[in-house]
Amino acid sequence: MNKKKRSELKQQIGSRRKQLDREEIMHKSQLITRRLWDLRPLQTAEAIMVYAAKDQEVDLSLFIEQSLQADKKVFLPRVEGKDIAVLPFAGWEQMQLSSWGIKEPLGNSVSPDILDAVIVPGLVFDGRGYRLGYGKGYYDRFLSGLSRDVFICGVCYEFQIVDTIYPHAGDIPVHWIVTEQSELAINLDFF
Numbered sequence: 001m002n003k004k005k006r007s008e009l010k011q012q013i014g015s016r017r018k019q020l021d022r023e024e025i026m027h028k029s030q031l032i033t034r035r036l037w038d039l040r041p042l043q044t045a046e047a048i049m050v051y052a053a054k055d056q057e058v059d060l061s062l063f064i065e066q067s068l069q070a071d072k073k074v075f076l077p078r079v080e081g082k083d084i085a086v087l088p089f090a091g092w093e094q095m096q097l098s099s100w101g102i103k104e105p106l107g108n109s110v111s112p113d114i115l116d117a118v119i120v121p122g123l124v125f126d127g128r129g130y131r132l133g134y135g136k137g138y139y140d141r142f143l144s145g146l147s148r149d150v151f152i153c154g155v156c157y158e159f160q161i162v163d164t165i166y167p168h169a170g171d172i173p174v175h176w177i178v179t180e181q182s183e184l185a186i187n188l189d190f191f
Contacts (some may be wrong), residue, residue: 002166002168005166006132006165006166009124009132009162009165010123010124010132010135013123013124013159013160013162014123016159017055017056017123017157017159017160018055018056020056020157025056025058025059026059027180028058028157028180029053029058029059029060029062029180030062031180031181032058032060032155032178032179032180033060033062033063033066035178035179035180035183036063036119036153036155036178037063037066038183039151039153039176039178039183040190040191041116041117041151041153041175041176041190041191042117042119042151042153044116045072045116045117045151046072046073046116047072047073047075047114047115047116047117048067048072048073048074048075048115048116048117048118048119049074049075049076049077049086049112049115049117049118049119050063050064050067050074050075050076050089050119051076051077051102051119051120051121052076052095052102052103052104053121054100054101054102054103055101057121058121058155058156058157060119060155063119064089068089073088073114074088074089075087075088075089075110075115076089076095076104076105077104077138077142078098078104078105078109079098079100079102079104079138080109082136082138082141083138083141083142084138084139084141084142085109086109086110086111086112086114086115087104087105087106087107087108087109087110088105088107088110089105090105090106090107094106094107112142112145112146113147115146115150116149116150116151117150117151117152117153118143118146118150118151118152118153119153119154119155120139120143120152120153120154120155120174121133121154121155121156122154122156122160123160124156124160124161124162124165125154125156125160125161125162125165125174125177125184126161126162126163126164126165126167127161127163127164127184128164128167128173128186129154129173129174129175129176129177129184129186129187130164130165130167130171130173131154131165131171131173131174132165137170139172140170140171140172143172144170144172151175151176151190152172152174152175152176153174153175153176153177153178154174154176154177154178155177155178155179156177156179157179157180158179158180158181158182160179161177161179161184173186173187174186175187175189175190176190
C-alpha cells in the first residue's frame with residue numbers, strides 16, 4: 001500500500017514540477033541560494049557536496065559559484081555502480097553527461113569523510129525530513145555512510161513538501177529543508 005502511495009506522490013509532484021519554466025526555476029533557485037547562506041552549518045562548512053540540477057530541479061549553480069568565491073571546497077556526486085562517489089568540482093567544462101542525463105564530474109573520487117555538509121535534491125520531502133528521489137536509493141545508501149557530524153540539507157520548491165512520504169526503514173532523513181519560501185528544521189542538534 002505504501003509503495004502505491006509513494007508512487008502516486010512522485011507522479012503528482014513530478015507532474016507539477018515539470019510545469020515550471022526556466023525563469024521560475026532560476027528565480028526560486030536564487031531565493032533558495034540566499035536562504036542556504038543563512039544557515040550556520042553551511043557558513044562554517046569548509047567542504048560541501050552539492051549536485052548538478054537535472055530538468056526542473058533546484059539549480060544550485062549560483063550556490064556553487066558563491067561557495068568557490070568563499071574559498072570553500074565544492075564536491076559533486078558521480079554514480080558508480082550502486083553507489084555515489086564524491087568528486088571535486090573543477091568547473092562545468094570538467095563534467096560529462098551520465099546515462100541518467102545528469103552532469104557528473106570527471107576525475108578521481110575522494111573519501112566522503114572530508115565533507116562537512118551535503119545538499120541533496122529530492123522529488124518529494126516530508127515534515128520529518130524524509131525524501132523521495134527517483135527510486136534507486138543512491139542517496140539513502142550514501143547518506144547512511146556519512147559521519148553523524150555531517151550536515152544534510154534538502155532543497156526543493158515549497159509545493160514539494162507533503163505530510164508524509166510513507167518512509168521505509170532504509171530511508172535517511174535530512175537535517176533541514178530549504179525552499180524558496182521557508183526553512184524546515186528537522187534536527188536542531190546543528191543549531
